Amino acid sequence: MARSALAEGIAQFQREYFWVLAMNAFVAVTDKSWFTHLQTAGDLDEVNFWQPSTVGAFRAIDPGGLFLFKLHSPDDFIVGGGFFSYWTKLRASFAWEAFGIKNGASTLEDMRDRIERYRRIRPGPGVDYEIGCILLQQPFFLTPAE
DSSP, X not given: OOOOHXXXXXXXXXXXXXXXXXXXXXXXXXXXXXXXXXXXXXXXXXXXXXXXXXXXXXXXXXXXXXXEEEEOTTSOSEEEEEEEEEEEEEEHHHHHHHHGGGGSSSSHHHHHHHHHHHHTOOOOTTOOOEEEEEEEEEEEEOOTTO
């Protein structure tokens, strides 16, 4: 006996609904300059979604979970993401040596300026800040139409 259109529609809804419930995802807010820099950097295999301090280890999702970027207001929408690999804390200079422009900045000085702005502290010449590093694999960047 063939399924009715209503029964097929309900079955499709249940498959999609349960998939969403099982999905391991996290949405993080980021600034537009970090996003724009990475979006225009070309094909990247990974990015460092750094945190300006190391208050605590990132444990919101398991490795392989979907990590999405959302811009600060007024551009309050999801603009991309990647797959969570791991979290660690590093000195900003070491993060720069390891990831370079994959930190979402053109220079270490630009990255330090952003760290200081988000920490709301005066620039400290020679200070090598410890930051949280959320490593994301297979990053993707959405266009405004998407």
